[in-house]
Amino acid sequence: MPLLLKNNSYATDDWVHLSDDDALSQHATVSMKRFGSTEDARNTIKGVRIAPDDNPLDLVDFLVHLKLLVIEFPAFTDGRGYSHARTLRQQLNHTGEIRATGDIRAEQIAFMRRCGIDTFELNRVFDNDQVLLMSQPYPHSYQPSYMQ
């Protein structure tokens, strides 16, 4: 899956996203539910996926060990992940990489960045027109930004 970076270029994603039954491995993420319920997971895993109905505050004691947080957006109209990102940046002072995954539309990228999301796992590469719009941010905003 194409991974969109800060400068709007693409990279390949080398993280493995494990289901709740897959064997644990190092450069991998698990669901927050699995992370919270298995000590093994907490000792091995360096990446956690946060579902819309999860509470990012549950990660407070573990953030320092985690290399990647992935916020899930199962539907582009489900805006819970924006609050998760802001809570992680603002309340938990997290400075590590936060990635968005799921149904992400081009015009949402700028908003997600301002909530503190760094990278984006997309279903497909955006086409040129969409990238054009995306790379022209608003001249200013009325709210503070949590872009890292």
Added chain:
Amino acid sequence: MYQYTDHDRAFVQHRVEEFREQVKQFNNGKIDEDEFKQLRLRNGLYQQRHAHMLRVAIPYGVLSSRQLRQLAYIADKYDKGYGHFTTRQNIQYNWPELNDVPDILQDLAEVDMHAIQTSGNCIRNTTTDPLAGAVADEIEDPRPWCELIRQWSTLHPEFNWLPRKFKIAVTGSINDRAAVQVHDIGLRLTRNEHSELGFEVLVGGGLGRTPMIGSIVNAFLPAQHLLTYLNAILRVYNRLGRRDNLYKARIKILVNAMGIDAFKDAVDTEWNASKHHDDTFTTADIELLKAQFSNDLPTANTESSTETTHLNDADVPKQIHSNPFFNQWFKSNTREHKLSGRRIVFVSLKSSDAPAGDASATQMRAIADLADVYSFGEIRTTHEQNLVLPHVAMSQLYHLWSALKQNQLATANIGKLSDMIVCPGLDFCSLANAGTISIYDQINQRFDDIDYQHELGNISIKISGCMNACGHHHVGDIGILGVEKNGAEWYQLTLGGHAGNKAAIGSRLGKAIAKAQVADAVERILQTYLAHRDEAETFHDTVTRIGVDPFKENVYAAAA
């Protein structure tokens, strides 16, 4: 009134260009229907029964004459020569073509207007008392606070994809003319025992399928914490509001499910963790905003024209005694101003010649000109679908009335029977079950005697074409709800609703009434009122005193 900065202008301009590009991409098949729907809603563009509908924002109901002229221009150029003022102080155009909308938005941008967030699951227009800054019963002018909320809520990156729409209303007066008790968040400006300014914060009010009166979530929020506290409420709602059922997704459902105490705890927990971070503002910020609104009105009691006849400024105009029509209009369509020598004037958009709340481009231009001459170029929109000229000199009232009359804008019916709130209904709206404009016409035809209307006193009829209650029928003295029964239009009546301080949801009167019978039913209701009222008791007070049953008996008596 608030003056756009270069930043504000650049922002709105960028929005226009962004939408123009999005329309182009949609037409080229690069953006799918689902995505484009969400984008166009956030620019106020609906797909309706016959055409698109564009809802233009009028932030907290304040318009300049220049802006009103541009709205008239847009009505003529792109639409059918009229606009409709809504129950959230905005204006709607019923006939724009999709491919014209970027140009319409550009024309709006020229006068510092837009259609940002007037639809979609995001924070909508913040509304307030249309008499703000002019009226005597004000604790504090709410408009600078509305402007603060407007800026905070505009393209807020966290709150653009909420479970459902979100509506905020603010009142600065001890008498609530902003219906704060039936909004997602209602804010009442108040002072504590130390005279410090703050807000009583209500949450979870609303109309629609499950009407509810808001609950107090904070009895006194110090004013400087307004935005951080709103942030906390929105974050709790964004995270916990239901997303499984469109009809159970408003914040009122969440507050009801959690209970106000648990909801308050959740908000306070969030607020305590975040109150020193985002969205704090300084005293200097709010003082700058306040200054923009306090400059509207000269402090000296000056005249705005070269009227030579000198009257004692505090007197009513002499024509009060010589002209009974002017007298009647003065009584119903004007209100006391905080300055003696001035008067607040309502411009009635409820003449029987056109649908309630509609104004032609010609009328809009006339009102803009009158605003320049008589009201320092300022107009207000009301959630009851009328307009206001807030600062008219007493000695100019007769001239103004004459001019309004020539434009069918002086029907002496503000607050009276024919001052009905009417949603667009089946004629326009794809959500409607029944027509509403025809009911408005039917009632107007039956009760066309203005003297009788004045005899009845203040009474509100509010008409909705479906359960979404855009006509606010739940909070009307007489509420009329259009329903569909066996393919025909029927009407459910409610009684005893109220939108002001003692907000109340109306009670169902009985079985639905056939379309042709609605005016009859209203007539029987009014007969019952007149038969039972104690001297000068208002309709509202009579219903409160005697209950719904006497009305029910009369309305359904001859049904057999």
